[in-house]
Amino acid sequence: MHRFEYFPCDRAQFVLKYISANNNQGGYHYINVKKTWTEAQQYCREKHTDLATVSDIEGLKRLINKSPAMTEAWIGLYDQTNGIRRWYWSLPGVEFSENETEWNSGEPNDRNTENCGCILKSLKWIDLSCERPEHFLCYDEKFYLIKQEKTWLEAQSYCRENHTDLPSGLDQLQGERLKNVLSSTGGKYVFIGLMRDTWRWSDGSSFSFRHWNKDFDDEENKTWEEALSYCRHHHHDLVTITNLEEQRWVQEKAKKASTPFVWLGLRFNCSLKFWFWVCREAVPHRNQSSDGQMDDCNVSGAMEAGGQHLWFQRDGGEELNFICSMSNYL
Numbered sequence: 001m002h003r004f005e006y007f008p009c010d011r012a013q014f015v016l017k018y019i020s021a022n023n024n025q026g027g028y029h030y031i032n033v034k035k036t037w038t039e040a041q042q043y044c045r046e047k048h049t050d051l052a053t054v055s056d057i058e059g060l061k062r063l064i065n066k067s068p069a070m071t072e073a074w075i076g077l078y079d080q081t082n083g084i085r086r087w088y089w090s091l092p093g094v095e096f097s098e099n100e101t102e103w104n105s106g107e108p109n110d111r112n113t114e115n116c117g118c119i120l121k122s123l124k125w126i127d128l129s130c131e132r133p134e135h136f137l138c139y140d141e142k143f144y145l146i147k148q149e150k151t152w153l154e155a156q157s158y159c160r161e162n163h164t165d166l167p168s169g170l171d172q173l174q175g176e177r178l179k180n181v182l183s184s185t186g187g188k189y190v191f192i193g194l195m196r197d198t199w200r201w202s203d204g205s206s207f208s209f210r211h212w213n214k215d216f217d218d219e220e221n222k223t224w225e226e227a228l229s230y231c232r233h234h235h236h237d238l239v240t241i242t243n244l245e246e247q248r249w250v251q252e253k254a255k256k257a258s259t260p261f262v263w264l265g266l267r268f269n270c271s272l273k274f275w276f277w278v279c280r281e282a283v284p285h286r287n288q289s290s291d292g293q294m295d296d297c298n299v300s301g302a303m304e305a306g307g308q309h310l311w312f313q314r315d316g317g318e319e320l321n322f323i324c325s326m327s328n329y330l
């Protein structure tokens with residue numbers, strides 16, 4: 001039963017659960033307690049080994065099987081605050097080595113942040129923006145040149161679903177066979193399994209395994225007002241929910257969010273003290289309510305990405321994923 005209600009923000013703080021790994025047994029232990037990431041890390045280090053490290057897709061499956069009740073849970077992956085980036089190969093088990101690289105001259109030059117790698121016909125590598133859609137190579141014993149433009153993350157998913165992975169390591173990325181495959185690129189850049197990021201595992205292991213949700217990315221995090229404006233510009237509006245069918249549609253989308261909540265087109269009028277759904281015909285404007293009174297609060301409604309997908313009151317300045325409605329009926 002999906003109740004239409006909201007809770008104050010302080011009840012929504014710790015919706016995440018966490019998993020700790022026992023490295024001796026190579027297993028995972030699902031802890032059904034709500035804590036912040038730092039508290040969870042401390043707990044795991046005291047009572048087990050550390051927060052869970054996931055080294056490959058098989059490990060991910062074991063982790064998920066071990067915690068059937070889980071909707072979302074902390075793992076040991078964290079973004080370093082000082083942001084030192086490090087190169088990785090996409091294929092689990094292949095370690096990146098500075099001594100085994102084939103950078104083109106002047107590369108990697110990191111122009112406007114270039115965290116992914118491409119290969120040229122000459123078999124030399126360049127760094128390139130991960131968001132820039134390019135053709136790409138997949139590998140499983142042989143090469144597959146995929147002439148579809150995808151971002152690096154999309155390319156990685158494609159290769160993992162259809163082959164093994166993006167080609168990784170100098171051993172794979174050399175030889176006449178590769179040269180022959182690349183001869184038909186028409187001079188386009190081709191993504192390979194090279195990426196760098198600032199993420200690290202809590203237990204210090206250097207696994208390159210990442211499994212980011214690609215339906216939402218950082219660029220999709222917006223304040224409520226930015227989200228409203230984005231949806232109105234690119235789609236129809238921020239999503240509204242007026243019946244159970246719409247709730248179900250939105251909660252399926254929300255499950256894929258990278259933030260714990262997703263913005264809905266739900267707004268609170270602070271001076272008149274009521275919630276309302278925004279619609280294009282009645283444009284709400286913060287700081288000015290319908291009777292002209294100043295309205296200095298910035299409170300909007302968001303659905304929790306996991307759990308029962310209840311709605312919560314959130315500060316509109318928070319940067320969250322959001323869901324746009326595509327047409328008039330949603």
Ligand SMILES: [Ca+2]
Pocket residue numbers: 107108109110111114126127128
């Ligand atoms: Ca470059």
